[in-house]
Amino acid sequence: MTRSTLILAYFAVVISFSCQAQIQELEHGHTHYKNKSDIPQHKLIFPSAAPDRIIIHLTENPTTSFAVNWRTDQRIDTAYIEVAKETHGPDLRLQKNRRRLLANTQFFENENTADKEPLVKAAYHSALIDALEPGTTYVYRVGDGSDSDGNWSEWFQIETPGSDENTPFSFIYFGDAQNDVKSMWSRVIRKSYQMMPEVDFMLHAGDLINHSESDREWGEWFYAGSYIHATVPSIMTPGNHEYNYENGTLSQLWKPQFNLPRNGPLNAIKETCYTLDYGNMKLISFDAKYFKDYPKYRTAQLNWLDSVLASNTKKWITLFMHYPIYSTAKGRDNKALREGVKPLTDKYGVDLVLQGHDHTYARGYASNNAEGKTVVQDAGAVYAVSVSGPKMYESQDQAWMVRRAEYTQLFQIISVTKDTIKYESYTPLGSLYDAFDLIKDDQGNKTLTNRVPENFPMRLKKDFVEE
Numbered sequence: 354m355t356r357s358t359l360i361l362a363y364f365a366v367v368i369s370f371s372c373q374a375q376i377q378e379l380e381h382g383h384t385h386y387k388n389k390s391d392i393p394q395h396k397l398i399f400p401s402a403a404p405d406r407i408i409i410h411l412t413e414n415p416t417t418s419f420a421v422n423w424r425t426d427q428r429i430d431t432a433y434i435e436v437a438k439e440t441h442g443p444d445l446r447l448q449k450n451r452r453r454l455l456a457n458t459q460f461f462e463n464e465n466t467a468d469k470e471p472l473v474k475a476a477y478h479s480a481l482i483d484a485l486e487p488g489t490t491y492v493y494r495v496g497d498g499s500d501s502d503g504n505w506s507e508w509f510q511i512e513t514p515g516s517d518e519n520t521p522f523s524f525i526y527f528g529d530a531q532n533d534v535k536s537m538w539s540r541v542i543r544k545s546y547q548m549m550p551e552v553d554f555m556l557h558a559g560d561l562i563n564h565s566e567s568d569r570e571w572g573e574w575f576y577a578g579s580y581i582h583a584t585v586p587s588i589m590t591p592g593n594h595e596y597n598y599e600n601g602t603l604s605q606l607w608k609p610q611f612n613l614p615r616n617g618p619l620n621a622i623k624e625t626c627y628t629l630d631y632g633n634m635k636l637i638s639f640d641a642k643y644f645k646d647y648p649k650y651r652t653a654q655l656n657w658l659d660s661v662l663a664s665n666t667k668k669w670i671t672l673f674m675h676y677p678i679y680s681t682a683k684g685r686d687n688k689a690l691r692e693g694v695k696p697l698t699d700k701y702g703v704d705l706v707l708q709g710h711d712h713t714y715a716r717g718y719a720s721n722n723a724e725g726k727t728v729v730q731d732a733g734a735v736y737a738v739s740v741s742g743p744k745m746y747e748s749q750d751q752a753w754m755v756r757r758a759e760y761t762q763l764f765q766i767i768s769v770t771k772d773t774i775k776y777e778s779y780t781p782l783g784s785l786y787d788a789f790d791l792i793k794d795d796q797g798n799k800t801l802t803n804r805v806p807e808n809f810p811m812r813l814k815k816d817f818v819e820e
Contacts (some may be wrong), residue, residue, distance in 0.1 A: 364487070367691060382585065389471070392471055393569075394526075394573075397572030398473060398569050400424050400425050401425065402426055402504045403504055404423040404424065404478075404495045405575070406422070406423055406424040406572075406582075406610060407421070407422070407495060407509070407582065407583040408423070408582040408583060409511060409583060409585075410422070410468065410613055411554055411587075411614075411629055411631065412481065413628075413630075414483075415514055415586070415629065415631055416487040416488075416515070417485045418481060418482060418483040418485060419429065419482055419485070419511060420479065420482075420613075421482065422478065422610055422611060422612045423477075423495050423558075424475050424478070424610065425497075426476065427475065431497070432435050432476070432478040432496065433455055433496060434453070434454050434456055434493055434494070435452065435453045435454075435495075436442065436452055436493040437450050437451035437493075437640075438489060438490070438491055439490040439492050445622055454482065457478065457479050459609060460476055462562075463568055463605060465564070465566045465567050465568060465569075467564065467566070468566075470568055473568045477609035477610060479609075479612045485513050487513050490512045491511055491513070492508045492509060492510050493683070494507065507567050508716055509580070509583045509584050511586070513814065514631065519770070519771040520632060521756060522555055522631065522632050522769055523551070523552050523766060523769065524554045524766075524767055525549060525555045525556065525765065526739065526765040527542070527545075527709065527739070527764055527765075528708070528738065528739035528740040528763070529592065529712060529740050530561050530562070530741050530742040531562060531594060531742045531744055532743060533742065534561075534570060534574050538574075538741060538743075539576070541741045541781050542575075542578050542741075544764070545766065546698075547783075549766050552585055552766070554585060555581075555585055555588075556587075556588040556589070556636075556707065557589035557590070558589075558674070558739070559589070559591055559641075559642075559709045559710065560593065560710065561594075562574050564600070565605075565607060565690070566604060566606065573604055575623055577627045578808060588613065589625030589638075590638040590640065590674055591604075591643075592642060592675035592710060593710070595642070596642050603621075603625065607624070607625070609626065612626075613627055614628065616628060617657065618654055618657030621643065622654070625643065626643070626654060628661050633667050634668070634670070634671055635662075635665045635667040637661060637662075637672045638674070639658060639674040639694065641676035641690055645689065658694070662700075662701035663701070665701070668793065670702065670705075672705070672734075674690075674694075674707075674708055675708065676690055677709075677736070678694060678706060678708070679715075679717075679738075679751070681738050681754075681757065682711040682746045682747065683747055684749060695719075696819065702797055702799075703734045704735065704774060705736070705737070706734050706736045706790060707737050708739075709740045710738070711748070713738065713745070713757065713759050714748075714761060715738050715754045715757040715758075716735065716737045716755070716756050716757075716787055717737075717754040717755040717809065718732040718733050718735050718736060718755070719736070719753055726803070728803075729800070729802075730799075731799055732799065735776070735791065736753065737765065737778075738781065739764075740762065742762065745760045747759055754806065755803055756786070756789065756811075757786075757790075758786060758787075758811060758813075759812060759813045759814040760812060760818065761812045764779055768778065772792055775788075776789050782811065785806050786806065786812075788803075789801055789802060790804065
C-alpha cells in the first residue's frame with residue numbers, strides 16, 4: 354500500500370468516528386434529556402439521578418429531629434440520607450462520625466395536561482432524622498448510597514433549637530408567591546435570607562404556586578429558594594391554588610414533596626392541618642380551603658383547633674392559614690371562617706394570625722378604631738395579610754387596619770423572645786414598611802407598640818398603574 358493510500362485511509366477513519374460522535378450528540382443532546390430539550394424549562398421539570406428539590410421541614414419535635422424530602426428520576430429506587438455533627442474539617446465524612454438512614458421512596462407519575470406539560474416520572478424520597486441533640490449544628494446529604502459523589506447532594510448544615518424554650522428565635526412569613534415565581538419571587542426569598550441568614554424557619558401562608566399540578570411551577574418554586582430550602586426548615590399551609598380546581602382535591606405533589614406533621618384531625622388534611630411547638634411558641638396550620646369547601650367537616654376541624662388551644666402550654670400562639678379572617682381585597686369576605694375561628698382566637702388569646710390570598714397587605718387588630726394609637730393595651734390577636742409574589746389586587750380601607758399596602762411585594766421577619774414578639778415587614782429593597790412590638794407579661798397581659806415608619810407613605814396601586 355502506498356503512502357498516499359495510507360493517508361487517505363487514516364482520514365476516512367477519522368471522519369467516520371467524527372460523524373458517529375455527531376450523530377450520538379444529536380441523539381442525546383447536550384442536556385442528556387433525549388427529545389426533551391425543546392420543552393421550555395425542561396431542567397426544572399425533569400428529574401435526573403442526582404437529587405433535586407431538596408427541602409427540610411420542622412417536625413413535632415424540632416429540638417431532636419428534622420424531616421427531609423427530595424426527588425430523583427426512577428432509576429434511583431433506593432435512596433439514603435447521611436447525617437453527622439458539623440466539624441471543623443472533612444472529618445465529618447469518616448464512617449465513625451456519620452450515620453446512614455434508608456429513605457422512604459415512592460414512584461410518582463404526573464402529566465399536567467391542563468397546562469400542556471409532559472409526563473414526568475419521578476421518585477420522591479423522604480426521611481425523618483431523629484435522636485439528635487438540641488442546640489447542635491448537623492450536616493446532612495442525600496443520595497443513592499454509592500461510593501462516588503456523583504449521585505449525592507452536597508452537605509447541608511442545619512442547627513437544632515436549644516432545649517431552653519425561652520431561647521430567642523426568628524422566622525420569616527411569606528404570603529402568596531404564586532405567579533412568576535422564578536422571575537419575581539426569587540428575589541424576595543433571597544433578600545429575606547440575606548437580611549436574616551440566621552433565621553430558624555420559614556412559614557408560607559399558601560398559594561406557593563398557581564396551578565396545583567404544574568411540575569414546571571413547582572420546579573420554579575424550588576429553584577427560587579434553591580439551597581435555602583435545604584438549610585432553613587419550612588412549614589406551609591395550602592392555599593386554594595394547592596387544590597386541584599377540577600376535582601377539589603389537594604395537589605398530588607403536596608405530600609410527595611413535603612414532609613409535614615401528621616397530627617391533624619382528619620386523614621384528608623393530615624400534613625395540611627397540623628400543629629407543632631418551637632421554643633415558647635405554639636404554631637398551628639389551619640386548612641382554610643378545606644374548611645370552606647367541606648362544610649360537613651367544619652365541626653371536626655374546629656373541635657380539633659379548640660383542643661389544641663385548650664391544651665397549649667406555650668406562652669405565644671401563632672395561627673396561620675390561607676383565607677383571611679378579615680379580608681382586605683374588595684368584594685371578599687370569609688364569614689364562615691371568621692364566625693368559626695375568631696371566637697377561638699379570642700377565647701385562648703392567640704397572638705398572631707398570619708394569612709395570604711388577597712394579594713394586598715394589611716395588619717391590625719379587631720379592637721382597632723382607626724384612632725392611630727402608638728401604644729395599645731390588650732389589642733387581642735394581631736391579624737396580618739401579606740403577599741410576596743407579583744400578582745396584585747386592590748384593597749379596601751377598614752377600621753381594623755393599622756397599616757395597608759397595594760402593589761407591594763413583602764416579607765415579614767418575626768423575632769421571638771421570652772416576653773416580646775418583634776414583627777417587621779420589608780419590601781424587596783430591604784425597606785421597612787410596617788412594624789410593631791408585642792409584649793406579654795407572665796399573666797398574659799399584652800401591650801402592642803406600633804412602629805409604622807413615618808417616612809414611608811402608604812403604597813396604592815393607583816399611584817403606579819395607569820387606568
